[in-house]
Amino acid sequence: MVDGSPTDASRDRDWAAELVEAQPSRDGHGVADRLHRVCNAGIEGLALDGAAVTLRAGAMSEAVAASSGDTARSLAQLEFDLGEGPARECWDRRRPVLVPDLTRPTDGLWPAFAPAALACGTHAAFGLPLQVGAARFGALTLYSAAPRHLQPDERARALVLAEIATEMLLDSATASADGEMDPNLKRVLDVRGEIYQAQGMVMVSLGVGLPEALARMRAYAFVEGRELLDVSLDIIDGRLHLEDGN
Secondary structure: OOOOOOOHHHHHHHHHHHHHHHOOOOOOOOHHHHHHHHHHHHHHHOOOOEEEEEEEOOOOOEEEEEEOOHHHHHHHHHHHHHOOOHHHHHHHHOOOEEEOOOOOOHHHOOOOHHHHHHHOOOOEEEEEEEEEOOEEEEEEEEEEOOOOOOOHHHHHHHHHHHHHHHHHHHHHHHHOOOOOOOHHHHHHHHOOHHHHHHHHHHHHHHOOOHHHHHHHHHHHHHHHOOOHHHHHHHHHOOOOOOOOOO
16 A cells, blocks of 8 residues: 555454464463464454364364364364264365355255254354365364354454464474474374274175265264264274164
């Protein structure tokens, strides 16, 4: 600008950086703690009720790296259990997915996730991809207890928070000796081992492919009102045998 005053983008960046820095630390160090502060900045700065950062390392590996609280973590976990939701949607589409009223999702979006989120007291969800160019890392998802739209200035600030979260992930890789992701976050992504083990067992017992095996497990967990991890542990321990009728 001619007079040297900051642009809207730079003001949003300064606002977000200051707000993240002002958030209390959970454990004082590590990228997971910094992502936790981004979540808290989102709910404070945008007057929302929850936030979570979900990481993905391919279609079959994802986990919740940080959240503002138990409800947000449960909602993010639901996406893996159900195979649908705002974080997965914005990852697949490579762009923000903003749903202001989960009682009226467009085009039949999230037939399982939407009612489950409503049952948790969440009426709006906004998924923002964590990505740089073709590289994707996960999503920042923001939740509201009441139906609401993000106004243009709020959308801009939410996107800046997603950019900051992405930079934190990139910085953690750059700072490591081998250029890999922070080992604490790698462990987060590795906690799904039991699910993949059970998935392989179902694949063999039913004679189906891996995607179909996971779909069967998710369907069973949804109908029974259980978490996918618990169903997986029962399969591994021989307490549950999925059959063609399940």
